[in-house]
Amino acid sequence: MTGRPPSVDYIARQLAGTGLPHPLLVDAARRAVSMSSGPGGQLEPEEVLAEASRVAWELGRGLLQPVINATGVLLHTNLGRAPVAVDRPAGYSNLELDLVTGRRGDRSDHAAALMARACGSEAALVVNNGAAAVLLALTVLAADREVLVSRGELVEIGGGFRVPEVLAQSGARLVEVGTTNRTRLADYRAAAGPETALVLKVHTSNYTIRGFTESVEVKELAGLGLPVIADLGSGLLDARCPWLAGGPPGWLAGEPAAVQTLAAGAALVTFSGDKLLGGPQAGIIAGSRDLVQRCRRHPLARALRPGGLVLEALQEVALSYLRRDAGRTVPLWRMAGTPVEVLRRRAEAIGAGEVVECESVMGGGTLPTVAIPSAGVALPGDVTSGLRRASPPVVAHVRDGRTICDLRTVFEEQDQALAKALAP
Numbered sequence: 001m002t003g004r005p006p007s008v009d010y011i012a013r014q015l016a017g018t019g020l021p022h023p024l025l026v027d028a029a030r031r032a033v034s035m036s037s038g039p040g041g042q043l044e045p046e047e048v049l050a051e052a053s054r055v056a057w058e059l060g061r062g063l064l065q066p067v068i069n070a071t072g073v074l075l076h077t078n079l080g081r082a083p084v085a086v087d088r089p090a091g092y093s094n095l096e097l098d099l100v101t102g103r104r105g106d107r108s109d110h111a112a113a114l115m116a117r118a119c120g121s122e123a124a125l126v127v128n129n130g131a132a133a134v135l136l137a138l139t140v141l142a143a144d145r146e147v148l149v150s151r152g153e154l155v156e157i158g159g160g161f162r163v164p165e166v167l168a169q170s171g172a173r174l175v176e177v178g179t180t181n182r183t184r185l186a187d188y189r190a191a192a193g194p195e196t197a198l199v200l201k202v203h204t205s206n207y208t209i210r211g212f213t214e215s216v217e218v219k220e221l222a223g224l225g226l227p228v229i230a231d232l233g234s235g236l237l238d239a240r241c242p243w244l245a246g247g248p249p250g251w252l253a254g255e256p257a258a259v260q261t262l263a264a265g266a267a268l269v270t271f272s273g274d275k276l277l278g279g280p281q282a283g284i285i286a287g288s289r290d291l292v293q294r295c296r297r298h299p300l301a302r303a304l305r306p307g308g309l310v311l312e313a314l315q316e317v318a319l320s321y322l323r324r325d326a327g328r329t330v331p332l333w334r335m336a337g338t339p340v341e342v343l344r345r346r347a348e349a350i351g352a353g354e355v356v357e358c359e360s361v362m363g364g365g366t367l368p369t370v371a372i373p374s375a376g377v378a379l380p381g382d383v384t385s386g387l388r389r390a391s392p393p394v395v396a397h398v399r400d401g402r403t404i405c406d407l408r409t410v411f412e413e414q415d416q417a418l419a420k421a422l423a424p
């Protein structure tokens with residue numbers, strides 16, 4: 001015999017301690033009660049309550065929340081790419097007010113102006129993400145006209161960004177140039193005609209072609225007499241990395257950067273805010289004042305614009321680069337540059353599992369062949385599901401039958417919480 005299941009309202013009230021709003025607790029209670037009355041159900045009242053509590057816990061885990069990234073993937077797409085600080089009380093900002101004149105301002109006056117300064121460009125515009133930056137630039141500058149792209153650069157970035165499809169969406173006509181492995185300046189020259197609006201140079205950010213290859217640098221493309229738009233994607237600001245005391249790390253070699261690409265003659269560069277720039281999700285279009293202005297005035301710009309919170313976070317990042325202290329103040333660069341010895345000492349202090357050498361990667365569809373030496377702790381078997389249940393949840397990888405927690409992507413102030421989650 002089973003007792004009468006408790007009422008949905010009674011169960012929901014019993015779960016009030018979870019902190020979830022009442023309607024969500026009612027959903028959890030309904031699900032538990034329906035399980036109890038469904039085929040094969042017949043749960044005891046305490047079991048219904050326990051089931052409702054489990055469902056409510058899962059609903060709570062479905063909310064956005066801070067997690068400890070122990071994967072060693074610095075730009076983890078599932079974990080929001082670059083880690084950014086958002087620490088600000090409710091309040092207004094001068095988003096579109098010029099505080100000097102008291103007149104209407106422009107949301108491009110702050111973060112975008114600083115990004116332009118940091119890129120060494122005349123102007124810049126900030127949009128929602130890298131894909132939006134490419135879409136807007138192509139729509140404004142090449143709709144109903146032809147765009148030349150090397151066959152070696154028709155890339156797909158994870159999550160459905162495919163260069164040919166973005167081009168089609170913009171209304172531009174793709175003209176494929178050269179071959180998959182070799183494209184020469186003469187190929188571009190032969191393909192250019194009266195209908196050509198521009199040359200699009202796309203950084204093959206998430207793959208490499210090795211062997212018998214040839215591609216054309218922006219500097220040479222600029223000599224064609226057509227505007228060159230370089231979609232850099234990953235958003236390394238300056239190949240010299242003046243914000244790092246030791247200069248550019250070896251693993252950045254060959255990564256195209258905004259400053260150098262613009263200096264080489266690109267009319268515009270586009271890149272993401274949350275990849276190697278280390279900022280919030282955003283897309284940056286930087287380059288000639290005239291072209292940026294045309295992008296800004298297009299109706300699509302309004303639909304693609306970011307909110308004030310994003311612009312505030314991006315402004316902080318731009319200021320860090322201009323102060324040249326991004327190596328310390330932009331978390332991505334601080335994490336990427338932490339010496340292995342420091343990570344090893346932290347791993348020892350964690351006091352759980354075995355201290356191991358491991359390799360971090362940049363991730364986020366950047367630097368596909370790069371491994372950064374790192375250190376962490378290893379636990380036998382796959383304990384990732386238990387770690388995800390910790391508070392805060394810990395996300396880790398399994399390698400060769402062991403769970404590895406790479407400390408490079410764990411903030412030092414999270415070490416104690418990690419140690420607690422790892423404790424037997």
Ligand SMILES: *Cc1c(COP(=O)(O)O)cnc(C)c1O
Nearest residue numbers: 129130131157205232233234272
């Ligand atoms: C990442 C990337 C994009 C898309 O940027 P999102 O910010 O993810 O929208 C576009 N082009 C290239 C080359 C990229 O690497």
